[in-house]
Amino acid sequence: MTAHPVGPKADFEPGTARTVKFEGVEPIAVFRTEDGEFHATSDTCTHEEWSLGEDGDLEGTEVTCPLHLARFDIRTGAPLCFPASVPLTSYPVEVDADGTVSVVV
Ligand code: FES
Structure with a gap:
């Protein structure tokens, strides 16, 4: 497991998401x-293929895929309604003392 820095905490507006990519790893939504x-x-909705980091609608701890309105719990990756039935993979996130956000993969 390696911590991959994705930027300073201040660059992430509350209530938003972004897609990050690391070599050899699937795209990840932060x-x-x-x-x-x-x-x-x-990052990719488990129903079909759609980017949740680029285009998902984040409300609280739930993200909605705009394509067919599947919802997921971003804390666990669990699907919350059809048409999604397969969970997203969940990754730990660390925020260093200097405010750097990293995804652990
Ligand atoms: S692709 Fe996300 S709900 Fe269908």
Whole structure:
């Protein structure tokens, strides 16, 4: 497991997400909730193929895929409604003392 830095905490607006890519790893969505929590999951919706980091709708700790409205819990990756039934992979996120956000893969 390696911590991959994705940028300073201040660059992540609360209530937003972004997609990050590391060599040899699937694309990952990094979320910052309105409450300031960071979470990371696989980026691609498990129903079909759509980027949740680029295009998902984040509300609280749930992200909605805009394509067919599947919802996932970003804390665990668990699907919350159909048409998704397969969980996203969940990744730990660390925030260093200097404010650098890293995803552990
Ligand atoms: S591709 Fe995400 S709900 Fe269908």
